[in-house]
Amino acid sequence: MERFSGSGSKASIKLKALYFLRTFPRNFLIAFILVWxxxxxxxxxxxxxxxxxxxxxxxxxxxxxxxxxxxxMTVWRILRCNPWSQGGVDEVKISKSPIVVRKLGFVSLNPDEKKR
Known part of the structure; x- marks a missing residue:
């Protein structure tokens, strides 16, 4: 019985698991903000x-x-947003890391994965 097709499938599954574990904390907090x-x-x-x-x-x-x-960065921004602040435009600088922001706002670090 063949469990995986192809010779690199086990490595591919490990890589996908690594991507998931690496992005899980980030995506968990993103989900919290989306619910908020x-x-x-x-x-x-x-x-x-x-x-x-x-x-x-x-x-x-x-x-x-x-x-x-x-x-x-977010905590510092929330602390600055108070009645005595003048406010204004304050955008996040773009990261140089290869990330893919998917349709719902969740992140994938796999540069081969296309936007959905």
Whole structure:
């Protein structure tokens, strides 16, 4: 009985598992922000002093820079968004890492995977 077709299939499965494990924390936090934006954020209304909103900034920061850099960027942005801040346009710088942002906003590190 043949479990995998092709000689590199076991390595391919391991690589896909590695990609999943590497992107899981990032995608988990992205899912949290997406739920926040859909359910909680409409209750507050448009109160953010910056563009994009703090949740939009956090989403882009996580997508572009991952958990280790994106979370501190998001926390710093939320701390700056207060009644004494003038606000303004504050966009996330694009990462040089090869990432693919899929249709729902989740991230894949596999550069061979096309956008869906």
């Amino acid at each position: 934006r859909k359910l909680i954020s409409p209750l507050y209304g448009d109160v953010c002093r910056y563009y994009p909103s703090c949740s939009g900034y956090g989403l882009h920061a996580l997508q572009q820079h991952g958990v280790l850099k994106g979370v501190p």
